[in-house]
Amino acid sequence: MPIVTLSNVSKTYPSPNSGGQEMVAVDDVTLEIEKGDVFGIIGYSGAGKSTLVRLINALEPATGGTITVDGVDITALRERELRKVRGGIGMIFQQFNLFSAQSVRANVAYPLKLAGWAKTDIDARVAELLDFVGLSDKAKSYPEQLSGGQKQRVGIARALATGPSILLADEATSALDPQTTHEVLDLLKRVNEEHGVTIVIITHEMDVIQTIATKVAVMEAGRVIEQGDVYEVFSAPQNHASQRFVGTVVKGVPSPSELAVLRERHTGRLVTFSFRDGDSSQAQVFVDLATAGLDFELVYGGINDIRGRAFGHLTLAIRGENATVDRVLAEIGARIEVTEIAGEETR
Ligand code: ADP
Secondary structure, three states: OOOEOOOOEEEEEEEOOOOOOOOEEEEEEEEEOOOOOEEEEEEEEEEOOHHHHHHHHHOOOOOOOEEEEOOOEHHHHHHHHHHHHOOEEEEOOOOOOOOOOOOOOHHHHHHHOOOOOOOHHHHHHHHHHHOOOOOOOHHOOOHHHHHHHHHHHHHHHHHHOOOOEEEEEEOOOOOOOOHHHHHHHHHHHHHHHHHEEEEEEOOOOOOHHHHHHHOEEEEEEEEEEEEEEEHHHHHHOHHHHHHHHHHHOOOOOOOHHHHHHHHHHHEEEEEEEEEEOOOOOOHHHHHHHHHHHOOOEEEEEEEEEEEOOEEEEEEEEEEHHHHHHHHHHHHHHHHOOEEEEEOOOOO
């Protein structure tokens, strides 16, 4: 059951100087976010990720297409009805956006006050939320007395206060160090699993997606260029730009500088074999190469794990007659993904 559906959604900003080109921030995006997903949206800065989130949150109107949230077409709603939709969506930010002059308790209580809750109910709910994010002992502290990770936990408690069914996280871990990032991601995982909240996480950090997301959409220049199950997109990205993204975090894919070193050190044709769980016998690759009388050497590789499912890349330098190498690679390529690294012969 999709909780958010975008159909051919576009967002165009008028040109800043009259007569100039319009700015297309989101360009014909179609995607479905299922209830219970942790849906990652990845892309370089300027790709249109934040704009997409503001559209889902109904903070800005789309210029084209339709957006439904929880079965309601929000592109057709008026401001008063939109406020109700926004109430079902929590949001956390890169810079936390806490009120610095208010205590942790007051920050978390804020949306409840706005929603008109009674004081005793607010007190009980705030205590429950602070317990959930592990900050019961910081209720009276002020944001400046907290670490970045603690501030984001307050942000999460505040975003969850009114019990939203969707949580939007816009670069929520980008200001945090790697250790703290993982603590916050663990907490978001609990928000998803224990509270059944659907999470949409926007980031330029591929490892965030790899750690927490179940689905991913890759954005470039306002468009979604690839989307699907995280394991599928990470183990076999189809689009050239997604391959570039994925290559930066996936183990076993040599960087351009590492490739240069490999070429320097090894003679033969450099070929990467990509294995995914469920692939037929991996040993057969080596049997095929050896049976054909080819000489080979393992030069690079790595195994990845995405929520318990493995995939890996192994690069070999293969030496032998070109025609024989071509024939064997074609045979193996019928079973698993085989990528010859351009440049062919190395000396
Ligand atoms: P991302 O979140 O991926 O970094 P954004 O959604 O912030 O990307 O921006 C996408 C494009 O839209 C950028 O080129 C940006 O300059 C432009 N843009 C975003 N918001 C506005 C706005 N309010 N007015 C004009 N252009 C905007």
